[in-house]
Amino acid sequence: MMLPTIPTPDELLDKGFRRGKKAADLRRGEKMPKRLKGKRIEETRVITACQVIKDRLKMILDRTPEIEELPEFYQDYIDITVGVDDFKQALGAVNWAYGIITQLEKEYGAKIRKAPSERATGLRKQAYGRISSVVHKIEKDLDFLDFAKQSLRNMPTVDFDAISIVIAGFPNVGKSTLLTHITDAEPQVANYPFTTKGIQIGHFEKRWQHYQIIDTPGLLDRPIGDMNDIELNAMVALEHLADAILFIFDASETCGYALENQYNLLEEIKNVFDAPIIYLFNKMDISDYDGARHDYVQEYIDKTENPLLISAAEGEGLEEIIQLIQQVEKREIAEEDEDEYEDDENYFDLT
Template sequence: MMIFEKIRTVPTSDELINKAFKRSARAMAGKTIDSRESRFRANESMLLTAANILTDNLANIVRRFPSFESLPRFYYELTDILVGVEKLKMSLASVDWASRKIHEVARSYVGKIRASEVPEPVRKEAFGRLASIIKSISKDLLFLNEARNILRKLPDVQDESTIVVAGYPNVGKSSFVSKITGASPEVAPYPFTTKGVTIGHFTRDGVRYQVMDTPGLLDRPMSERNDIERQAITAIRYLDAVVMFIIDPSESCGYAIEEQKRLLAEIRENFKLPILVVANKADRPEFQELDEAEFNISTVTGEGITEVMDRLLEMIEEKRLSSPSEEPDTEPAI
């Protein structure tokens, strides 16, 4: 399950208040109030019911958001880019405070009800206090729901060895992902691009790997990107990944070889990840050999695919052995 999948819709302050007070009134519906003692007990019960509904709902909101300290670095970076980790922490802290404050206020007013001559005004005053606390976190609740809607769109990228496929559009990236995963890969929504990230998986010698094509991120020059897209690219460096850059020497993709080489140079400059350059469409008559390409392949005929996969897995192993716990210590220059 994706990390943010279990976050449910965050209710507004009005929705929480209405839910709590209606449930409180319904809890007492039909009950006989035939003595002073039952009257006081009924008002106390109404207050505790409303308070419990509010504290439980607020506590659930906080609990369903993941611990940011335990998030994989890839997701931490994306969360910070999209909604701001510190802002999220502050809003969740406010909701947690409100939950605890409501519990405290309810206990205080139970004592006041018991000490009063007439319980109803005290209970109504308590309801006013509870509503005021909830209203004070209205903006936090709205922000958390907005954040939830954004974060649920992040791709389900597992914490496992990854091949990131790069290159201009129409060079054969999606065909490559489909070819090596043996099935139609999952296309997940992605908040940085108009298209979905393509994610596939395959297993070799009992080890599972994932392959990721990120249309809109690694398929055009850096100069054409906005700030959020540039920041999103930096998050990829936290994956246990190698990059495969596909060039189409036939130029049938619609981009000249020199344009594709410039994009390759930018990715080399901006990524501190191992990069394998592969020339696709070797089956086409206009295909030409390139010095930059280490392998020639055809995603149509399957030529060279096995050799490329063997080399990519070697690169993943080499990367693991050379830096088993190393994290990049410099920001990519993008």
């Protein structure tokens, strides 16, 4: 997501005051009574400074998308990454500053026009002092918005018309091998909270339907029991996105996790996710399924529904996976209660 560049308070003020001075300097050449001219110059300075600062604040507000209007997944993402409430609070502060500067512009414009000419400079200085105090009051909010911009820079680009499949399974079971074999071109790599290498999104198209396969190293590959709330939220955001989960077992156990542990992870994921699950047993080529380990592996295969036995590295079973994925339907997620985000009016009050 592209967010606007955020100035520091000093950058904002410097620009406003510099432009104010420039505009005032242009007036110096005008022909008018000296008494009036002094006042016009100071009035111009104040009004121009206010307008330049206001324009910049307005640009920040206009170019920041309305969070409520974003798809649920992005709202979740922003909430997990920077916090939706803090984000709205910061935008509210910018809006507040905009309002106060509008008032100061009117107030001091009128004051300078009405006052005796010798007071014009004093009034302009007073206006500048108040403008600067307002802009400095939103320093932490501008800081926050800048932090949000950096944090949300490499947000995953999700295609909401596509059918989304989220891969789960312990590290080294073959998730990325599978992703690169069933999707074309380079997968998109984006930041995602609590993932070690970010998430990878690969795409493929079949019969005019678009599919995206999402791998989340570091998130859906470890026990859920010891996750904290934010980590759980990061998972739930994926759950909102997933039309199905592709759970991968490593039948060879060369990933370093026994099938029993892998099965426990599956159970945990089932508890958290409502999405249907596609079961894959990978690395069948080195699992010794045809030999001594047959009964042992078979026990876990029997515990799952319609599992596919594959070898991602050798390209075995990939067509069957694609066929199963093609049966996945877009999941309708019940709209969540949105009340908690509705009272936008209240976060402007920072006095």
